[in-house]
Amino acid sequence: TSATKAPAIERQLACSLEDLYRGATKKMKISRDVLDATGKPTNLEEILTIDIKPGWKKGTKVTFPKKGNEKPNIIPSDLVFIIEERSHARFKRDKDDLIYTHRISLVEALTGCTVQLTTLDGRNLTVPVKSVINPTSEEVVKGEGMPITKEPSKKGDLKIRFQIKFPTNLTSDQKSGIQQLLPKP
């Protein structure tokens, strides 16, 4: 007997950046029709387990074959979960790298600062920056980015960028002090 196959059913699976960093197990409840011995459709609830691997990217697909509704003479459709990445309050992902924007005052930018942050797996990271920070400075911490699924021993980089808060106004004394202190154009 030749049976046609119903088209795949796609469902989004939203994951936090923490889930994609550490890996996670998601249980998804699905409800579908199956045919009993007499060919009568009965509703069946089922729990599917999805094993999120560290480093998975948005768009990764997990396919459960033939998990659509059963109907006579039709091969049930595949059920496909598509990984979605939720936006994160502190980190942006750029492929295997993580980008962290650190807010500092102009004084800190000029005199040095220490960046302290909590990684996606909850560790405290301390990054001292000795050099002068300008608006396009980027401090790269090797190996503190996202895990790489295919090379579990490797990670991408963490890129720390800076948002420098300038004073909104200065007195004429402050201005002449700065003109004496800093190099002229």
Add this chain to the structure above:
Amino acid sequence: TSATKAPAIERQLACSLEDLYRGATKKMKISRDVLDATGKPTNLEEILTIDIKPGWKKGTKVTFPKKGNEKPNIIPSDLVFIIEERSHARFKRDKDDLIYTHRISLVEALTGCTVQLTTLDGRNLTVPVKSVINPTSEEVVKGEGMPITKEPSKKGDLKIRFQIKFPTNLTSDQKSGIQQLLPKP
């Protein structure tokens, strides 16, 4: 007699931002076949005049009907010139606005500066900036943008942005001086 029309011929016409600001007249030499009285094709050179209007945008089309090759029983194609905007060394265009990036030192950003620039029609423009400039500051000069073709009395705005050059390193004396002068985080 029913004759089919040959598809339009498109040619790019690169214009400088100055041309699109002031308007310009472009002479384009074309060469095409025309049929003489006996129906024999002869090559003909022709000069077409294109009147660029102030404020034209890239993608503007100028059509010369039936300026393609003449062939028996076919209506010659239209010749279409498509305005292209050459990149400019000093200005970027954003619809009706012009964006100008001014490089200043950190001292100038903090103590004030005067922006001097030459407009696209050759005038000298002086814009004094008294407030403290930060990396996202934008100084808007109303009416110094691109002309608006449909409203010749109006122009867009000029937006001055700033690229602030930070000192690359500072002595510990400079650092402590700055810590005394500028507001703490």
